[in-house]
Amino acid sequence: MTNIYKKKLSQVHKPLTREEQIDLFNKIKAGDIDARDTVIHSCLPLVINIAKKFRMNNKHIDLDDMVQEGNIALMRAVDKWDINKGSITTVATWYIRNSLVDMITDARYNIQHPYTLSRRAAEELRKVKNIDSTNIEYIAKETGLSPKRVKKLLSISPHGMKRLNIYGKY
Numbered sequence: 001m002t003n004i005y006k007k008k009l010s011q012v013h014k015p016l017t018r019e020e021q022i023d024l025f026n027k028i029k030a031g032d033i034d035a036r037d038t039v040i041h042s043c044l045p046l047v048i049n050i051a052k053k054f055r056m057n058n059k060h061i062d063l064d065d066m067v068q069e070g071n072i073a074l075m076r077a078v079d080k081w082d083i084n085k086g087s088i089t090t091v092a093t094w095y096i097r098n099s100l101v102d103m104i105t106d107a108r109y110n111i112q113h114p115y116t117l118s119r120r121a122a123e124e125l126r127k128v129k130n131i132d133s134t135n136i137e138y139i140a141k142e143t144g145l146s147p148k149r150v151k152k153l154l155s156i157s158p159h160g161m162k163r164l165n166i167y168g169k170y
Contacts, residue, residue, distance in 0.1 A: 050096050
């Protein structure tokens with residue numbers, strides 16, 4: 001979280017009373033964009049607080065990304081807000097939390113690997129692993145692959161290079 005964002009946030013943050021929320025809600029329904037912006041600015045610290053709480057258990061996601069996702073959810077919450085169903089902070093909290101949960105769930109399935117295996121490479125790697133030998137030339141002869149290809153396949157295998165003791169003792 002950059003200090004510049006926090007500094008600008010402290011300049012625009014203004015908590016809203018119930019009467020102000022009702023007044024701003026009526027202006028938003030009438031199409032006043034400035035009223036919408038006022039409500040959004042009043043809830044920005046809420047986004048940061050919720051994002052910090054979610055960040056504690058999800059260190060693999062950057063806090064700035066969480067705040068950005070929360071801000072988008074906040075805008076959606078202001079658009080869907082109905083004053084009769086609750087205050088803006090109640091509605092915004094629900095939208096922000098759900099958005100961050102979805103973000104965390106998506107991030108768990110989008111882990112980037114340092115390499116990708118094609119179907120052919122996976123098949124070749126399976127053949128190489130099935131041969132119980134430490135000799136690259138023997139493995140190459142048995143699988144019909146070049147020694148260079150066998151060495152490459154063993155280098156991407158988690159235990160392949162240990163098997164050949166190419167990097168020394170472990």
